[in-house]
Amino acid sequence: MVQRVLPTDEAADLLALVREIADEQLLPQVDEAEAAHRFPREVFTMLGRTGLLSLSYPEEQGGGGQPAEVYLQVVEEVARAWMSVAVGVSVHALTCFPLATFGTPEQQERWLPGMLSGEQLGAYCLSEPQAGSDVAAIRTRAVRDGDDYVLTGGKAWISHAGHADFYTTFARTSDQGGRGLSCFLVPADAEGLTFAEPERKMGLHSDTVGEVLFDEVRLEGSRLIGQQGQGMAIALAALDSGRLGIAAAATGLAQRALEVASAYAGEREQFGRPIAENQGLAFLIADMAAAVGSARATYLHGARLKDAGLPHTQEASIAKLVATDAAMKVTTDAVQVLGGYGYTTDFPVERFMREAKVTQIFEGTNQIQRLVISRQVLAQHR
Structure with missing residues (x-):
């Protein structure tokens, strides 16, 4: 048992609950699921309903209001039982960050409750085949068309590809290098959004990873998160x-x-x-x-x-x-x-x-x- 110093009795109770969930619900199925390359969507639903997918966000936004010190120890306990699920928990928190931090009150009221309730799962679309470490080299483009944006391009190495309910996506809105990127919230049912076959990886087999493809995906302008050209700052902060x-x-x-x-x-x-x-x-x-x-x-x-x-x-x-x-x-x-x-x-x-x-x-x-x-x-x- 890991000896922990936690800031409150509530935090100690939370970690005890997470350890119980990990031991009783995650450990018994991890070997079979990883061997079968099975994406455990039902596990994320369970964690969401327990409140474990939104711990790091303020209560007024629908989150758990826990400090990072506590939230990250929860992630550690989940990883101790099932690494793929812990990575998914971290990825989901990452996908919510741009809207929760840079979104307008109207955007947050419209979309954040579903994202933080655990009923929805997110994917973070930043990397591309030729733009991994070099974020400024992103080629996926978002072109303004009236009040809408039209996205064309592809993202690579995306966790939850094909399983997520929304895709926090970074695309180029100008040719000004890092200053030309913008952030968008793309729904999973958007027309023109498709997915390649999952990557065949050496590990984390329950963390489905693949390419996300945008073929003239039309988004209403309200799905731009932050200001146009603010995408690099948002991505780095996240x-x-x-x-x-x-x-x-x-x-x-x-x-x-x-x-x-x-x-x-x-x-x-x-x-x-x-x-x-x-x-x-x-x-x-x-x-x-x-x-x-x-x-x-x-x-x-x-x-x-x-x-x-x-x-x-x-x-x-x-x-x-x-x-x-x-x-x-x-x-x-x-x-x-x-x-x-x-x-x-x-x-x-x-x-x-x-x-x-x-x-x-x-x-x-x-x-x-x-x-x-x-x-x-x-x-x-x-």
Whole structure:
């Protein structure tokens, strides 16, 4: 059991509820669902009705009113049971951010209740085949036609593609590079919106990812979120929150790998004693625990800065970098602890290792995080 310091008794009760849901409803089905590549829409509906998809948004908007410090620990607990679902929770929160933060009161009143109720699930359409880390290279275009916009282009690597109820989409409204992007809220039933076959990934098989295609999708002008040309600022602001979410999820994945490995080490006997009594292996588990603790500390530091209303771009990137590298190391070491069994699908650690790899890639690769961090640090000395 992870020892946590939480700000209120309500938060402690919430985390206890999430742990109960994770243990009783998520863990029993995760192995089968991942093996079958099944998208667990009913799980997201259940989490939404429980209020877990809108925790980080204010109560007056229909959210749970929880600080980031609490919300991210909820994400960690979900990831400890089912990484694909935790990624989906983080993605959904990301899709709501532009409307909740930059939308007009009229837009928020019209669309936000459904988005935050849990009855709807969102997708975040930013990346493109030629515009992953380089957001300014986005080619999907939105052309003004009277009071409407017409979107043409395609997005790549989109979680929930084909399953979402709305698509928070960034498109080019002018050729001014990063200043030429705008944000739109696209409904799933929009004419001309289609989806390619899901990507065949090495892990996170219950997190359906694919291309989202826009073939002259007509949107009413009221679906522009923020000002025209404000899309880059909106996307970057949202990514700070998204990176903290992925850091928390990666920490939960690493925590589960540590639990499985340490339990196995205490039970598995060689030469007449548990393998945990071998110092070489015990030190390996100690390093795994240190990596998990470090990851948790970095994302909580970023969360507390966010809750205090302080800049946290650098800390969000640090958390994403540290936590995802830790997840890769810890899950790899968990396979090592289990030896040959760890390399089989009879135990979950091989799945954990496959799931950890992509955390170093999405929400900005860890090379991009190093770029963000270095720029933030060096800017302080100019």
